[in-house]
Amino acid sequence: MRALTSVYSVLVEAWSEFRVYRARVLMAIVGVAVAIMALTSIAAISAVAQQGVVEGLERGQGRPAMMNISLPYSEDGRPLTTDEEFGHLVTDTLARYQVSYSTRQGYAQPVVRGLPPDANLSGQLVDPDYAVMFRTRMVAGSWFSARDADRLVPAVVINEGLWRLLGSPDVASHPMLHLISPTSVDAVVVGVAAGGDEHLAQLWMLYDAYRALQPPGAAEGDAGSTQYFAWVPPEVAGPLSERLSADLSRAVGNGATVSVNRQDYQAADGPDPLLFLKIVGGAGAGLILLLGALGLLNISMVTVRARIREIGIRRSFGATAGRVFAGVMMESVVATAVAGVAGVMVAILALENPVVIGFLHRQGLQDVPAFPLSAAAFGMLIAVGVGALAGLLPSIVAVRVRPIDAIRY
Structure with a gap:
């Protein structure tokens, strides 16, 4: 006291x-x-x-821990399975391990009517989880939802560069753009993502919706361009990547080896960025x-x-x-x-x-x-x-x- x-x-x-x-x-x-x-x-x-x-x-590498699942190839560089078959294997395997976020990522060169000749337009084919996994920031409208896969008219998300080329229309008015390639069809713009300029335009389309527009036999031509990503907790990334690699390699067969590696910024052993x-x-x-x-x-x-x-x-x-x-x-x-x-x-x-x-x-x-x-x-x-x-x-x-x-x- x-x-x-x-x-x-x-x-x-x-x-x-x-x-x-x-x-x-x-x-x-x-x-x-x-x-x-x-x-x-x-x-x-x-x-x-x-x-x-x-x-x-x-935004560039994905959130930790971002797993990149590569396509299996033979020693002479020939793919051992088709893109569609391997996609089903990846989906089933990730579901078995209860991975909540996954996406495919493909690349395309769509042609849109009415753009200036010097406009450099590129396209990405993704799944709805892509925006969360790669922090896609929206400035207008919204990203794809599960219901967009059932649309009779394909939905697209465009970046600010393409949005300005189209005259910056109000997304709430459901603006349309006319695709000439891969096939002649109208698409509805559901959202605008940040980035790009008048010379660097980009659009995103749901992977399955784009494949459905391609002529028969065309989808297999660029199977090697498809990438598969899974977002998992960092603490389980190491053992899970080994299990995924072993399970997918065994499912493909023919002595295939499927590589599953981290690609996010925390995966490197270099200095702290x-x-x-x-x-x-x-x-x-x-x-x-x-x-x-x-x-x-x-x-x-x-x-x-x-x-x-x-x-x-x-x-x-x-x-x-x-x-x-x-x-x-x-x-x-x-x-x-x-x-x-x-x-x-x-x-x-x-x-x-x-x-x-x-x-x-x-x-x-x-x-x-x-x-x-x-x-x-x-x-x-x-x-x-x-x-x-x-x-x-x-x-x-x-x-x-x-x-x-x-x-x-």
Whole structure:
């Protein structure tokens, strides 16, 4: 109980000194509050920047863990099975292992009536899960759904480049485009994906819908261009890839070997692609914090020098060196703790408001990370630590003051 009373009395004394010398203390803690706000803000901004880099990598390589299932070939380069047969084998095998997300990816060169001669149009043949697996960002309309496979008129998703070439029609009006190849047919635009320009146009069509449009015998001609992808949890990617490879190789037969490999950014054993951002963010936060700590130390030293007579009188009335040391130290700690709370709150309010989140969404970020609690806790811990370090030297100076010299000061 006595120990608790001592701690409580030190805190009360520190708060009283804080109120008495609030002008000087406020000068010190403003710098610390700004430093803590900058520190936590940089941590949050670094998380946003890292999320942007991750989403860019996932659009190109797929989300972790993205498994790429290759077609089996013989030694002379001849495929050992047809595209349709192998597709059924992959679908059945993935269903047996309860893989929730999978897609085929093929390539085509569709011809659309009315485009300029210099327009470079490419096509991808995919399944509905593709958008989730490869983070396809929509700017208008929606991605394919399971019901689009039953349409009498094929559905297509186009990128912004092709959308502008078509005059930027309202997707809600169900705009049509006329395909000349692989066959003459009208297709309805159901969505617009981000990316592309007038010279780099692209459209996506459901894999089975495109194959149904091809003349008989044409589908087998580009079977080798089809790729198969499965999105699985990273912790099971290793053993699952071995099982999938063994099961598919055995199902194909004829001594075939089906390779199943990861292709996402986490699969490589190289350096962390986000390391540079982490270093820059940490260095910036450390520099700002150092400047704030130096300012607090200077003002603390000035404050102690101004209170030497008061400290000497307290020592002459029986205040122990430990009590004086703790009192001066806690003044600094309490001040920086208050500054830390203020800095963290301002950082959260600045970065978690709807205006900032809406801006990040408009810049293409799909999943805006929440303000990291670790950054807030780290900011508070650093604030208290800086207060303790900045109060250490003034506390030592206060303890070494001789009462008689301090009274004469």
